[in-house]
Amino acid sequence: MPIDRLAALTDAAIDVLAELGMRGLTHRAVDARAGLPQGTTSAYFRTRKTLIEAVVRRLADLDRADLQAGGLPADAASPTVTLDDIDSVAAGIAAVLDRWMSTARNRTLARYACLLEATHHPELRTILRHGDASRAQARLMLAAAGARHPEQAGNHLVACIDGLVFDRLAGAGARTAPPAGTAASRADLAIAVATLLRAFAGPSSNARQPTA
Template structure:
């Protein structure tokens, strides 16, 4: 069961993902969490402290989500990997849209405030380790380099789809084509 502080941070992630970084205030977090005014300020004395704590909580939640995915995704070829990544992208743009928007808002904050980068970078490195393992499992000849290409492509695709949504049916085909073009394996194509 989440602590009161975690509930406040989860509410803050919701504010960030649904209203943007400018709306992230102590008052907005209190309202979103359904707690008395001043509750968030009791835990996070300044807005900077709130944002720093949000980054940490976001990284925890992001890692937990990817750990769940890594626990059941076991691709054996580029097509299966593309299918798993397509499911992730569709979820990121649908049910997890607020979390996804929060991610990009935090990326912008980290670009402006380098002190925030450590938690996000640690989380991203862990995600890339899992993706590198998937690429290695499907026979990639250069899993580290190809992981960077695939993950950067997905980040760009998701950001583009958030800003300029296209038909979701096209996403899976585009991801499949891109994964197959970016990933070289020692296996023959199916």
């Protein structure tokens, strides 16, 4: 299968998911969104299940690329980020989160749709396990910073950051937070992430604190 055609179809499917939800994801809808002849999507993905699996793999690949571009760990083999400078780490995380809420907003909405679908199809969650790397890196980072219970703290940190994104896309934060894609949004996110990092690292952290 040509890589560019695969990307075009899965990217179109991501847009369909973001705009119409899981029920709106059909082969015909993807063909129309991609501007390709009817039957193209079904020729590459014979079933809806294989189409969804391809979308999930595409989401994982694109998210991984964003993390790498932001200097953040993208998989278990990536170097561990340290908390020597919490504000710098928070700014890097905030930049990626802001992208996921602005230019990559459709991807984030599609990811949520796939995660919900995975509650009925566990094999999709297996493909989406790239999120496990974030938890593993968070545990290592917080352990190095002196957190008393780094495994628990790492899990909670990632869950809180995930919740921060969800709130701004689908919750009350969508109305109260600065518009995504702006410097104000990134600055506000950085403050929130830095607060979480300091809280989970704990008072024994060796991470550099801001000076007065």
